[in-house]
Amino acid sequence: MIIDDYEKVKGIDLTINPTLHQRNWTYYYQQYITAFSCLLDVSRSCNYQTNFRYMAFLFLMRHSLELLLKNQLEQNQTGPIKSISMSHNLLQLADLAGEDKMVFERDFNVLKCDSEGDCFRYLTDNNNVQYFTGTIDSFDTCQNFILYNNLHSPGALVKIPPLDDNKSIRNELIFHSNEVRTLGIITTHYDATIFDLFLHIHSNKVSANDIYLPLLFLIRHSVELKIKFALMNIGNELSDKSVITSCHSLNKLWNVFTSHIMPAIQNITDQELKNESLGKCFQAESLKELMAVLDANSFCFRFPVDRKGHLSSFKPTKHILEEVKDLYLKADSFLCFAVDVLFEGGYLTIGDDIIHDLME
Numbered sequence: 001m002i003i004d005d006y007e008k009v010k011g012i013d014l015t016i017n018p019t020l021h022q023r024n025w026t027y028y029y030q031q032y033i034t035a036f037s038c039l040l041d042v043s044r045s046c047n048y049q050t051n052f053r054y055m056a057f058l059f060l061m062r063h064s065l066e067l068l069l070k071n072q073l074e075q076n077q078t079g080p081i082k083s084i085s086m087s088h089n090l091l092q093l094a095d096l097a098g099e100d101k102m103v104f105e106r107d108f109n110v111l112k113c114d115s116e117g118d119c120f121r122y123l124t125d126n127n128n129v130q131y132f133t134g135t136i137d138s139f140d141t142c143q144n145f146i147l148y149n150n151l152h153s154p155g156a157l158v159k160i161p162p163l164d165d166n167k168s169i170r171n172e173l174i175f176h177s178n179e180v181r182t183l184g185i186i187t188t189h190y191d192a193t194i195f196d197l198f199l200h201i202h203s204n205k206v207s208a209n210d211i212y213l214p215l216l217f218l219i220r221h222s223v224e225l226k227i228k229f230a231l232m233n234i235g236n237e238l239s240d241k242s243v244i245t246s247c248h249s250l251n252k253l254w255n256v257f258t259s260h261i262m263p264a265i266q267n268i269t270d271q272e273l274k275n276e277s278l279g280k281c282f283q284a285e286s287l288k289e290l291m292a293v294l295d296a297n298s299f300c301f302r303f304p305v306d307r308k309g310h311l312s313s314f315k316p317t318k319h320i321l322e323e324v325k326d327l328y329l330k331a332d333s334f335l336c337f338a339v340d341v342l343f344e345g346g347y348l349t350i351g352d353d354i355i356h357d358l359m360e
Contacts, residue, residue: 039060056120261338290323
């Protein structure tokens with residue numbers, strides 16, 4: 001349960017100044033590259049920590065590069081940003097920016113440039129084929145990214161010191177994808193990254209204003225993965241799990257999960273445990289309104305435009321990051337309770353058919 005870790009950052013200031021929010025590629029780039037720089041601090045310590053958060057690490061690197069390329073393209077064109085906003089294929093964007101595609105793909109091969117970038121957020125593609133197998137050696141890609149960033153960072157906003165080239169840091173940036181076999185493990189990568197960023201805020205290395213956009217997205221995505229993994233744990237093992245992975249609505253996933261928990265609670269004979277369980281379900285229901293906000297703005301936590309290429313309507317409130325952190329901890333606590341406690345108590349039965357509910 002992740003809530004125990006957050007005692008270490010109790011009292012953290014997560015207040016946001018909404019007047020600072022901007023809807024442009026430079027601002028979003030600055031937020032994401034700052035978050036990635038925080039993770040690089042973890043890597044530079046060479047304590048073999050990056051391997052346990054590498055999916056989120058590579059997501060932040062790839063997304064920072066995408067935002068940087070789109071910022072370059074926006075600066076070089078007179079038309080609206082819509083024409084450059086819809087592609088997530090780094091090779092296409094690099095080609096538009098005048099880069100040599102073959103060189104670019106070689107320099108950033110670990111980032112799966114000729115893709116939409118989903119590979120660092122989920123376990124398998126739409127055909128249920130796992131994105132990665134074997135070892136991922138990311139040192140050269142990471143070093144090339146730092147050099148590219150320092151060359152093209154708008155106004156030298158975020159300059160990153162190059163990595164030392166030694167055995168320790170090279171080993172730190174070797175990742176073992178065979179260890180990532182479930183959505184649950186990917187979730188731990190995102191959880192560790194989120195906590196790293198909160199630690200950086202707590203130690204005043206960055207402020208909440210500097211990295212609230214990546215934090216909002218990372219938290220939202222972690223909650224999605226947690227619910228999906230919980231559903232897979234209680235669902236019919238013979239059912240098609242691809243239906244679960246193709247649904248991205250927190251509210252829809254949450255509703256299906258809680259609908260299967262309630263019958264289990266009604267079967268509890270221990271009245272004290274039953275009352276506690278009903279109380280937790282009531283608290284869980286209170287999260288749905290904020291989940292709807294996260295669903296509506298998921299894309300706009302990553303981009304300054306909506307899915308149609310128009311400027312985003314998202315505007316953060318002063319306390320949104322604190323509220324989302326609270327949702328994150330409560331959702332994790334409820335999911336751990338619901339699956340672990342109820343299953344151990346014999347109140348959940350493997351084999352519930354959850355797929356039909358998701359398809360409706």
